[in-house]
Amino acid sequence: MHRVRVRxxxxxxxxxxxxxxANRADFDRAGVTVVNLMSAPGAGKTTLLxxxxxxxxxxxxxxxxxxxxxxxxxxxxxAHLHVPVVQLNTDAGFGGECHLDANMVRSALPALDLDALxxxxxxNVGNLVCxxxxxxxxxxxxxxxxxxxxxxxxxxxxxxxxxxxLVVINxxxxxxxxxxxxxxxxxxxxxxxPGVRTLQVSARTGEGVDEVRDWLAELPDRVGxxx
Amino acid sequence: MHRVRVRxxxxxxxxxxxxxxANRADFDRAGVTVVNLMSAPGAGKTTLLxxxxxxxxxxxxxxxxxxxxxxxxxxxxxAHLHVPVVQLNTDAGFGGECHLDANMVRSALPALDLDALxxxxxxNVGNLVCxxxxxxxxxxxxxxxxxxxxxxxxxxxxxxxxxxxLVVINxxxxxxxxxxxxxxxxxxxxxxxPGVRTLQVSARTGEGVDEVRDWLAELPDRVGxxx
Numbered sequence: 001m002h003r004v005r006v007r008x009x010x011x012x013x014x015x016x017x018x019x020x021x022a023n024r025a026d027f028d029r030a031g032v033t034v035v036n037l038m039s040a041p042g043a044g045k046t047t048l049l050x051x052x053x054x055x056x057x058x059x060x061x062x063x064x065x066x067x068x069x070x071x072x073x074x075x076x077x078x079a080h081l082h083v084p085v086v087q088l089n090t091d092a093g094f095g096g097e098c099h100l101d102a103n104m105v106r107s108a109l110p111a112l113d114l115d116a117l118x119x120x121x122x123x124n125v126g127n128l129v130c131x132x133x134x135x136x137x138x139x140x141x142x143x144x145x146x147x148x149x150x151x152x153x154x155x156x157x158x159x160x161x162x163x164x165x166l167v168v169i170n171x172x173x174x175x176x177x178x179x180x181x182x183x184x185x186x187x188x189x190x191x192x193x194p195g196v197r198t199l200q201v202s203a204r205t206g207e208g209v210d211e212v213r214d215w216l217a218e219l220p221d222r223v224g225x226x227x
Numbered sequence: 228m229h230r231v232r233v234r235x236x237x238x239x240x241x242x243x244x245x246x247x248x249a250n251r252a253d254f255d256r257a258g259v260t261v262v263n264l265m266s267a268p269g270a271g272k273t274t275l276l277x278x279x280x281x282x283x284x285x286x287x288x289x290x291x292x293x294x295x296x297x298x299x300x301x302x303x304x305x306a307h308l309h310v311p312v313v314q315l316n317t318d319a320g321f322g323g324e325c326h327l328d329a330n331m332v333r334s335a336l337p338a339l340d341l342d343a344l345x346x347x348x349x350x351n352v353g354n355l356v357c358x359x360x361x362x363x364x365x366x367x368x369x370x371x372x373x374x375x376x377x378x379x380x381x382x383x384x385x386x387x388x389x390x391x392x393l394v395v396i397n398x399x400x401x402x403x404x405x406x407x408x409x410x411x412x413x414x415x416x417x418x419x420x421p422g423v424r425t426l427q428v429s430a431r432t433g434e435g436v437d438e439v440r441d442w443l444a445e446l447p448d449r450v451g452x453x454x
Contacts, residue, residue: 041267041355041384042376069356071382096386098325098356126383127354128268129296129325148375148401149269155298156353157268159323174375177404178431204405 016134019102023109023137030114033220034122036136038160039144040153041126044170046074047203048144048212049121053081057217062119065108069096069125086111090125099130102137118220128157132164139223140164146171147180154188162193166215173202243361246329250336250364257341260447261349263363265387266371267380268353271397273301274430275371275439276348280308284444289346292335296323296352313338317352326357329364345447355384359391366450367391373398374407381415389420393442400429 027034039045053062063084066075075087088108090097097104105122112120122138124131132141141164145153148171154161161167167189175182182200189198199215201208254261266272280289290311293302302314315335317324324331332349339347349365351358359368368391372380375398381388388394394416402409409427416425426442428435 040269040353041380042373068383070385073379073382096356096360096384098354125356126267127325127356129323129352129354130357133323146269146375148373148398148405152300153268155300156295157323158297171375171405174401174404177401178375178398 013133016102019106020135020137023102023106026109026114027120027137027139030117032114032117032120033140033223034120034136034138035216035219036122036124036131036138036141037144038124038128038131038141038164039126039170040128040146040149043126043144043146043149044203045123045126045144046077048168048170048201048209049078049123050081051203051206051209052213052216053078053083053121055213057119057213060118060217060220061116062121063112063117065105065112065120065122067100067104067123067125069098074123084112084117098125098127099134100124100136101134105136119216121216128153128160132160132162140166140219142166142168144168144170145185147175147182147185148178150178151181151185151188154185154192158192161189161196164193165197167193167196167198168212169198169200170203172200172207173205240360243329246333247362247364250329250333253336253341254347254364254366257344259341259344259347260367260450261347261363261365262443262446263349263351263358263365263368264371265351265355265358265368265391266353266397267355267373267376270353270371270373270376271430272350272353272371273304275395275397275428275436276305276350277308278430278433278436279440279443280305280310280348282440283309284346284440287345287444287447288343289348290339290344292332292339292347292349294327294331294350294352296325301350311339311344325352325354326361327351327363328361332363346443348443355380355387359387359389367393367446369393369395371395371397372412374402374409374412375405377405378408378412378415381412381419385419388416388423391420392424394420394423394425395439396425396427397430399427399434400432 143164
């Protein structure tokens with residue numbers, strides 16, 4: 001019984017990787033750098049995007065693909081930023097898929113003018129487990145961890161922290177009120193993903209956001225995907 | 228392609244329900260009331276349990292089944308409370324299952340002396356999507372939502388808020404620092420699950436915890452499962 005379940009899942013991941021490569025080929029053809037943005041629910045991904053994309057990234061035409069189980073609250077929030085935003089809902093699947101997969105992203109591509117973009121940020125469904133397992137054809141992955149979630153998260157959700165190129169530690173303005181021990185958190189991050197880049201941010205106050213903007217602005221050159 | 232995936236998932240849910248009924252029969256035989264405790268990562272489930280179970284529930288012998296992708300941090304925290312705690316890790320599955328299912332809970336039952344318990348609290352993996360889909364044989368479901376996650380969560384994860392009998396709104400001590408609008412949150416909760424009981428709590432300061440204790444203490448009588 002257990003063997004059968006594992007086989008089904010491996011097949012699903014295999015199919016996912018095939019479609020992720022097709023997405024990747026489309027992104028390369030259009031010269032679009034793609035970021036998969038992941039976090040637990042309510043860690044502040046959308047507020048961070050508002051801060052990062054609101055003023056515009058110099059010389060970079062950015063777009064957003066918004067993933068949610070239901071609704072378009074986040075897409076509505078981003079709509080005023082004058083960047084193309086496409087909402088993708090996952091609730092057609094069994095009561096709501098807990099992650100975006102390559103095929104869901106592929107289904108949204110016709111709604112995006114890839115040739116008019118340099119950078120596409122895909123905001124995943126809020127979840128610290130499954131999004132890390134499904135590649136969507138991205139160049140880089142950012143995971144956002146809020147200090148309100150506690151310092152133990154890297155040890156409890158190691159794959160998520162291992163699967164990303166940047167850990168944004170958000171809501172640092174709340175640190176005094178939640179007994180968050182930054183040193184312990186950074187130690188745990190380094191334990192599960194040695195050397196990964198971390199940035200300390202408050203999307204609410206704007207502190208540290210410029211460093212995220214710089215990281216994103218340099219990403220196309222870093223991955224060599226710019227057309 | 229999409230049809231096939233949906234069928235696989237329905238089969239999985241069907242098998243899950245069969246095993247959940249077997250768990251339910253075992254719990255009934257032993258006169259154990261079972262609570263499925265769910266939330267996003269870092270919403271404060273374990274701190275709430277420390278507060279609720281630390282002083283003991285009068286006349287109720289409680290035990291905890293701790294679900295995590297990896298590690299035993301939460302079980303270690305609860306071990307000093309003098310309640311039986313069993314850790315269940317889900318990382319044997321594909322890079323970490325994002326929820327507990329009935330079979331995982333069943334696999335842990337031999338480690339629990341059900342006849343010595345009146346109340347079993349199952350702390351699920353931190354996730355606002357899939358745990359709501361998998362019954363484990365429980366009598367009641369509590370979901371914990373932290374004000375730090377924002378007021379929009381009921382609209383974004385409606386199934387989770389619909390699938391529970393009690394919504395614990397935690398970290399209310401943080402409300403002034405995160406612009407959390409309680410009225411808006413309660414309105415959204417009522418929209419997706421009209422009439423569901425809500426309790427406002429700070430597991431950190433202890434505020435409102437007595438009401439959670441009362442709710443749990445009365446649960447065995449309410450569900451009529453006490454032997």
